[in-house]
Amino acid sequence: MHDQEYISSSGLITSFLGGVAIGYGIALLFAPRSGRETREMLGDYAQSTGEKISKMARNAADSAKDAAESVGQKASEYGQKAGEYVDKAKSQARSTAGEVEQRLKSEKQPSRNQ
Numbered sequence: 001m002h003d004q005e006y007i008s009s010s011g012l013i014t015s016f017l018g019g020v021a022i023g024y025g026i027a028l029l030f031a032p033r034s035g036r037e038t039r040e041m042l043g044d045y046a047q048s049t050g051e052k053i054s055k056m057a058r059n060a061a062d063s064a065k066d067a068a069e070s071v072g073q074k075a076s077e078y079g080q081k082a083g084e085y086v087d088k089a090k091s092q093a094r095s096t097a098g099e100v101e102q103r104l105k106s107e108k109q110p111s112r113n114q
Contacts, residue, residue, distance in 0.1 A: 010060045014053070021049050 024045060028038050 010056065013056065017049065017053065017056075021045075 025042065028041055028045075031038065033041070
């Protein structure tokens with residue numbers, strides 16, 4: 001079987017935006033504008049693209065933080081449930097051990113009717 005490579009949605013978006021930025025930059029370089037106009041357009045585009053990428057990075061970080069908190073909460077809940085099951089199993093084992101001990105004591109005692 002072939003291993004498939006998976007690209008995260010944020011990686012895909014980043015790659016796409018990078019391609020758009022390069023394409024836009026090349027188009028501007030070959031556009032019939034003065035150098036000053038082209039530099040201003042490139043500067044404006046770079047600033048807006050930087051702001052968009054920063055916003056995407058903040059959103060990705062927030063999403064990762066939320067996911068980590070959710071996973072931590074679930075792990076804590078499962079740990080608590082596991083602890084409860086262990087305590088219940090210990091209690092049942094002690095109870096069963098007590099019953100077995102009582103049966104053994106009663107079987108070892110000689111019967112009075114004999």
